Amino acid sequence: MTPIYLDHAATTPMHPNVIEVMADEMAHTFGNPSSIHTFGRQAHRKIENVRQVIAQSLQVRPHEIIFNSGGTEGDNTAIIETALSKKNQGMHLITTAIEHPAVLETMKYLESIGFDVTYLPVNEKGELTVSDLEQTLRPDTILVSIMYGNNEIGNLMPIKEIGSLLKNHSAVFHTDAVQAYGSERIYPHELGIDLLSISAHKINGPKGVGFLYKSDEISLPAFLHGGEQEEKRRAGTENVAGIVGLGKAVECLTDTEKEQRHHAYTRYQALILEKLDQAGIEYQINGNPENKLAHIVNLYFPNVSSDLLLMHLDLQGVAISTGSACTAGTVEPSHVLEAMYGKNHPAIKESVRVSFGLNNTDEQIERFTQILIQTIQKIRQ
The missing domain is CATH 3.40.640.10 (Type I PLP-dependent aspartate aminotransferase-like (Major domain))
Structure with a gap:
């Protein structure tokens, strides 16, 4: 795969x-x-x-x-x-x-x-x-x-x-x-x-x-x-x-290229959220979806450990993260989510970051979302 x-x-x-x-x-x-x-x-x-x-x-x-x-x-x-x-x-x-x-x-x-x-x-x-x-x-x-x-x-x-x-x-x-x-x-x-x-x-x-x-x-x-x-x-x-x-x-990165990427990334995010909704997956977007960079979407999945989710996805050939690459891999929780929700909020350990870029396609996003949904359902069961 x-x-x-x-x-x-x-x-x-x-x-x-x-x-x-x-x-x-x-x-x-x-x-x-x-x-x-x-x-x-x-x-x-x-x-x-x-x-x-x-x-x-x-x-x-x-x-x-x-x-x-x-x-x-x-x-x-x-x-x-x-x-x-x-x-x-x-x-x-x-x-x-x-x-x-x-x-x-x-x-x-x-x-x-x-x-x-x-x-x-x-x-x-x-x-x-x-x-x-x-x-x-x-x-x-x-x-x-x-x-x-x-x-x-x-x-x-x-x-x-x-x-x-x-x-x-x-x-x-x-x-x-x-x-x-x-x-x-x-x-x-x-x-x-x-x-x-x-x-x-x-x-x-x-x-x-x-x-x-x-x-x-x-x-x-x-x-x-x-x-x-x-x-x-x-x-x-x-x-x-x-x-x-x-x-x-x-x-x-011409203005035309930036615009095309923006449209593509907006479409990718909408596709992911649509499929999650259709599958009845409970989630929440971290941050302000109305005023953000198009290539980043941070999602909170209640009762799904982000570390466990990342491990399952990695085994299936999918790479996402829990946050900054400069702190990922440590036991430290996301300071960004802590600042937003407080230190004991479950979102801190149950959120993942998906970020789009060069070479991503609609087909990849479709396949990723399918894998994501199946993995979340498996973990919650």
Whole structure:
């Protein structure tokens, strides 16, 4: 039986075009981009071409793109360097209780060295209230870090409203847009975003490469020190093949492609829910189905252990997850569902995340849903 991969929120298969260009780069473009000879200049040109492609996708200046190793480095750089460089102006940071671990663990680190962090709550639908943020803002607030779209339940955060609110405040605004960049039109200048983190492997690009958008309106010290790469903003010899792969992945995500994927993913979700309803399967959608990323649906199946369900599905060649790939496989419950429902709610141990992406088809979703229904019925019996 052909396996069915429905865990694209964890990572995505590389697009064939990405593999092709990366193989070519690894075979022919081996020069160090910092070298001044022909081989180095050739590699440098490849990087600058990708910088232009990415800048165009965000409608920002090429200079505002800093290549790095991915979302975790981007989040750490944005949060830690902003905090340390602005600590004389204040020690207060704001984030939410449902951020990715790359943000939450970084905030915990800053708390350990004396910073004051506010973790904004969400309601049972995983929604953040902008008025809560407004009430929490203080004169000594130096950074607000709120994700664009949640990686577990798919909820989109009120980024535009937050950007408007912070226009009249000196706090830097950072957003982890790793999960949203592949599907949403994100224009930082229009939204008031100062810093934005992206990872290539969430958009059918390679692992271990990404970028940080940094507005020219703010200053940000380097996180890594050493050479003068990225205009002294991120030391370390650039991963040329990875950056070229990232650029090709971005090129493949045209507005038309994003729209087609959105329609397909919306159709997949509707198909799953329709079949569950027809089979009389009790379930609940976690999050706000009216304001979310199309490729993620998080479902709570009462009296069905998520770990047991995942094991049964895996044995049948189906890959889904219980939540963030950075915490999956541990005994820790989903911090996102805990923030929504409280620590003792059964949904925390009885929910799964299904996430769509490249190569999924209607036929796969039909077969997955059939397997899912049969497995749930078996477990409940």
